[in-house]
Amino acid sequence: xxxxxxxxxxxxxxxxxxxxxxxxxxxxxxxxxxxxxxxxxxxxxxxxxxxxxxxxxxxxxxxxxxxxxxxxxxxxxxxxxxxxxxxxxxxxxxxxxxxxxxxxxxxxxxxxxxxxxxxxxxxxxxxxxxxxxxxxxxxxxxxxxxxxxxxxxxxxxxxxxxxxxxxxxxxxxxxxxxxxxxxxxxxxxxxxxxxxxxxxxxxxxxxxxxxxxxxxxxxxxxxxxxxxxxxxxxxxxxxxxxxxxxxxxxxxxxxxxxxxxxxxxxxxxxxxxxxxxxxxxxxxxxxxxxxxxxxxxxxxxxxxxxxxxxxxxxxxxxxxxxxxxxxxxxxxxxxxxxxxxxxxxxxxxxxxxxxxxxxxxxxxxxxxxxxxxxxx
Amino acid sequence: xxxxxxxxxxxxxxxxxxxxxxxxxxxxxxxxxxxxxxxxxxxxxxxxxxxxxxxxxxxxxxxxxxxxxxxxxxxxxxxxxxxxxxxxxxxxxxxxxxxxxxxxxxxxxxxxxxxxxxxxxxxxxxxxxxxxxxxxxxxxxxxxxxxxxxxxxxxxxxxxxxxxxxxxxxxxxxxxxxxxxxxxxxxxxxxxxxxxxxxxxxxxxxxxxxxxxxxxxxxxxxxxxxxxxxxxxxxxxxxxxxxxxxxxxxxxxxxxxxxxxxxxxxxxxxxxxxxxxxxxxxxxxxxxxxxxxxxxxxxxxxxxxxxxxxxxxxxxxxxxxxxxxxxxxxxxxxxxxxxxxxxxxxxxxxxxxxxxxxxxxxxxxxxxxxx
Numbered sequence: 001x002x003x004x005x006x007x008x009x010x011x012x013x014x015x016x017x018x019x020x021x022x023x024x025x026x027x028x029x030x031x032x033x034x035x036x037x038x039x040x041x042x043x044x045x046x047x048x049x050x051x052x053x054x055x056x057x058x059x060x061x062x063x064x065x066x067x068x069x070x071x072x073x074x075x076x077x078x079x080x081x082x083x084x085x086x087x088x089x090x091x092x093x094x095x096x097x098x099x100x101x102x103x104x105x106x107x108x109x110x111x112x113x114x115x116x117x118x119x120x121x122x123x124x125x126x127x128x129x130x131x132x133x134x135x136x137x138x139x140x141x142x143x144x145x146x147x148x149x150x151x152x153x154x155x156x157x158x159x160x161x162x163x164x165x166x167x168x169x170x171x172x173x174x175x176x177x178x179x180x181x182x183x184x185x186x187x188x189x190x191x192x193x194x195x196x197x198x199x200x201x202x203x204x205x206x207x208x209x210x211x212x213x214x215x216x217x218x219x220x221x222x223x224x225x226x227x228x229x230x231x232x233x234x235x236x237x238x239x240x241x242x243x244x245x246x247x248x249x250x251x252x253x254x255x256x257x258x259x260x261x262x263x264x265x266x267x268x269x270x271x272x273x274x275x276x277x278x279x280x281x282x283x284x285x286x287x288x289x290x291x292x293x294x295x296x297x298x299x300x301x302x303x304x305x306x307x308x309x310x311x312x313x314x315x316x317x318x319x320x321x322x323x324x325x326x327x328x329x330x331x332x333x334x335x336x337x338x339x340x341x342x343x344x345x346x347x348x349x350x351x352x353x354x355x356x357x358x359x360x361x362x363x364x365x366x367x368x369x370x371x372x373x374x375x376x
Numbered sequence: 377x378x379x380x381x382x383x384x385x386x387x388x389x390x391x392x393x394x395x396x397x398x399x400x401x402x403x404x405x406x407x408x409x410x411x412x413x414x415x416x417x418x419x420x421x422x423x424x425x426x427x428x429x430x431x432x433x434x435x436x437x438x439x440x441x442x443x444x445x446x447x448x449x450x451x452x453x454x455x456x457x458x459x460x461x462x463x464x465x466x467x468x469x470x471x472x473x474x475x476x477x478x479x480x481x482x483x484x485x486x487x488x489x490x491x492x493x494x495x496x497x498x499x500x501x502x503x504x505x506x507x508x509x510x511x512x513x514x515x516x517x518x519x520x521x522x523x524x525x526x527x528x529x530x531x532x533x534x535x536x537x538x539x540x541x542x543x544x545x546x547x548x549x550x551x552x553x554x555x556x557x558x559x560x561x562x563x564x565x566x567x568x569x570x571x572x573x574x575x576x577x578x579x580x581x582x583x584x585x586x587x588x589x590x591x592x593x594x595x596x597x598x599x600x601x602x603x604x605x606x607x608x609x610x611x612x613x614x615x616x617x618x619x620x621x622x623x624x625x626x627x628x629x630x631x632x633x634x635x636x637x638x639x640x641x642x643x644x645x646x647x648x649x650x651x652x653x654x655x656x657x658x659x660x661x662x663x664x665x666x667x668x669x670x671x672x673x674x675x676x677x678x679x680x681x682x683x684x685x686x687x688x689x690x691x692x693x694x695x696x697x698x699x700x701x702x703x704x705x706x707x708x709x710x711x712x713x714x715x716x717x718x719x720x721x722x723x724x725x726x727x728x729x730x731x732x733x734x735x736x737x738x739x740x741x742x743x744x745x746x747x
Binding site: 300301303304305307308318319320321322323324325370371 | 411413414416421426427429430432433437446447448449450451492495496497
């Protein structure tokens, strides 16, 4: 079996697992408790918070731990909208956000907010001028994804950050997919709020955070406890948070060059196959994601066949009955039609070997060839 | 099966019902490599991706986990719409009563799905239908399911030799009660699940309301064969020949039944008595006739036929006509033959083939009022 779906989730690293188990065994207290067990839990929590904050150039009290990226995105959208409601009701986002942003935006629309969904070009990029043009008197914040989870396109975050800083408009970015693979500094990039998740970087599932600049008002979405500066009620998941910090620490070993080599090997090998394909991913992208259009193939057929052949890749999204649906990201890039329905995402991770890149490209090439045969 | 040879791969259509669940179990027992596939044929998912098929899919997941097979969903929404639903609406527009299940088997389960299975390198497709295939030197014969009450060959009448060669029906030799027993014995999650009823894409919804979303309903008069107005109807498409319920004609005497439709005048023809003379006919002409049997058939022959699902067989004489048509003469008059429904032919246990009822005759005269 070859796993090429690291953009969906990554395996937990050995040292992360050890940190998780060690903490689960040794740190049994509730961080809100006032006795020694509680203090020990709080110490571990604060240490992890410091580590994670430092990594993105934030202050520790600006990190709010959540159950993951979805919750952090929800907290950012609902929390900022509600806290800034008195200043206006216009919000700007893009058509290629994750559903964890888009669904809350839809809900806000029903509550009377006006949302601008910025389009993207065929490379999956938002234009800085479009952001500028969309700004209104009553725009209360902007949320634009850092690196897209389906095609890997990276937005001009620093430029957008600069623009919004000048206009004094808060800027949130969903960095779940980019976090850990590109350098992020919230000060340099003028980011006011940022979402990240542990399981995309070799950490455990079920833990993530929202960074929010301390001057920025935010309304809690989950209430019922004083944890996380009252911005996210609920007993902190100490083992997962400690493991998250360990995953962040081990990012030092992340080798961008090796990731580029693996991707390049895969693409070179695929280029040798007698098949038709076109890249959906732009040049300027997250190194570990390639999204490819295979004309004349039906994506659910291809994914099932490749799974049976031992190659695990994915496509846009699935409905609750497991049916593959056209990716809203590809629809935003290319419109409705065959391309949005005949594309797949292949994503690599630190554990991917060059041999796996070669073998998977050959298998994909062979299967696509049989699928395309006689269909031109 | 020799352990050295590679297992034969079977792609099984799984609906989330007890039948296909037990089929998965039986195929594994027989030594096949089994892949469970859920077909999504109707697009009703909302923006968040929720669709009503989710519950059935969850049952497929449960059973596949229990028996230990991989499972996938395949999307045939477009194929279903283009090849089954459009036909379904066309037939209703003509005042006929179509059978979408026959078309679904022909176009989806044994065409689109079969192609899909072949693209997964399958040796066979399997379905939880109550029918049997018998492989002989002449070719493949399709036999009725042993449980005659559940036999589904009526809906499978459009299958061809090429399709049958690739098909397995693991339940055909079992009674429904035995299938339930196996499900309970194996502790399958669907053991106690109620059988689904009605047309798949309509589900539990109100049929009238569903149809009205796609076809404009034109209310009109209900008249006797002599032209006496008896009331109003809601739209001809809502009625089928021989139907009793929903007419709302009270008064003395026998209950009222639908005898036919006058499309031009938008009139529903009604009459009193289950055995009203106008409901009886003695011959029909079928089109789109498919002969699946591997044996050579003479131009004219005797066999038995069904004109509706779960009806006892009737003795008939079949005269094969050019262009996929057939003239079917009944040994005795038959009640409520309905254009659009299937006529399916049998020789004892074997299903010979079938077609669509196109015209209905009595004493050599075409009954124009039934459509």
